[in-house]
Amino acid sequence: MSEWGFVMAAYAVAWTVLGGYALYVRARIRRARAMLEGMGEGREVVR
Amino acid sequence: MTPVSSSEFSGPTRFARAWTVLGWLAFAALIGAHIVGFAISRPDRDMGHLQKIMYLHFPVALTAFGSFAVVFVASGLYLLRRAEHYDLLAASAAEVGVVLTALTLSLGSIWARPTWGVWWTWDPRVTTTAIMLLVYVGYLALRAFTEDPEQRARWSAAVGMLGFLNVPVVYMSVRWWRSIHQVQSSPSTVAPAYALSLRLHFIAFLLIFVYFIGRRYHAARLERAATAAVEEAALTEGEVHV
Numbered sequence: 001m002s003e004w005g006f007v008m009a010a011y012a013v014a015w016t017v018l019g020g021y022a023l024y025v026r027a028r029i030r031r032a033r034a035m036l037e038g039m040g041e042g043r044e045v046v047r
Numbered sequence: 048m049t050p051v052s053s054s055e056f057s058g059p060t061r062f063a064r065a066w067t068v069l070g071w072l073a074f075a076a077l078i079g080a081h082i083v084g085f086a087i088s089r090p091d092r093d094m095g096h097l098q099k100i101m102y103l104h105f106p107v108a109l110t111a112f113g114s115f116a117v118v119f120v121a122s123g124l125y126l127l128r129r130a131e132h133y134d135l136l137a138a139s140a141a142e143v144g145v146v147l148t149a150l151t152l153s154l155g156s157i158w159a160r161p162t163w164g165v166w167w168t169w170d171p172r173v174t175t176t177a178i179m180l181l182v183y184v185g186y187l188a189l190r191a192f193t194e195d196p197e198q199r200a201r202w203s204a205a206v207g208m209l210g211f212l213n214v215p216v217v218y219m220s221v222r223w224w225r226s227i228h229q230v231q232s233s234p235s236t237v238a239p240a241y242a243l244s245l246r247l248h249f250i251a252f253l254l255i256f257v258y259f260i261g262r263r264y265h266a267a268r269l270e271r272a273a274t275a276a277v278e279e280a281a282l283t284e285g286e287v288h289v
Binding site: 003004006007009010011014017018021022025026028029032035039 | 074096100103143150153154157160259263273280
């Protein structure tokens with residue numbers, strides 16, 4: 001592999017990890033928020 | 048232990064927009080730093096274009112250290128005050144630190160292959176960094192396998208503080224032992240042609256570091272509030288239908 005091949009691989013790995021983690025955290029926030037909203041709606045039904 | 052209240056998450060998140068802007072700004076700053084780095088960095092005399100990996104490897108490693116410093120401080124504050132938000136902050140920073148340390152090692156490995164001739168070597172810096180990664184993976188495993196929240200917070204705070212002892216060892220390893228890894232560098236120790244790009248990458252990764260820890264902490268608080276709401280619903284079974 002050429003010098004540029006290693007450089008591009010490094011940048012690709014960095015963006016994959018950073019972007020992947022950002023999406024993972026976003027998904028966790030959405031899931032927890034949906035769960036909380038679901039609980040809130042459940043209470044509304046009873047009231 | 049001061050619990051997280053579920054009521055504080057009942058409405059739209061107050062700073063959600065600000066966090067979104069910070070996220071976009073952080074990643075835009077990283078793209079901008081890349082553009083500057085690629086546009087103005089001449090090939091290094093010894094490493095050629097491989098020098099450009101430094102713009103990622105070094106700032107990512109420093110932000111990993113920063114994450115573990117947050118774990119250390121938040122763990123200490125938890126042990127002093129027993130407030131749950133310190134525990135959640137420590138756990139969030141530990142996860143971010145693990146991701147950044149794994150990335151540091153991956154980037155170092157990609158850089159090592161063409162410069163040292165190997166993907167991996169038991170060099171003091173590389174080995175102590177791998178130990179640091181394992182310590183904090185252990186911290187996260189401890190949290191995952193401990194059921195009782197108070198016990199989990201107490202034990203992981205102790206591990207979070209003790210684990211930090213290895214961070215200065217990682218930093219100083221290149222001076223304390225014979226290492227093929229270069230000694231610590233900074234924008235003031237690199238060639239002037241590379242200093243600007245390195246500084247810009249530092250700023251970008253600092254923004255990403257703040258964004259990641261802030262968002263992960265927010266996720267942790269939401270999850271804790273959701274768990275509390277589920278427990279509350281279980282206690283008043285029959286009144287809540289989800």
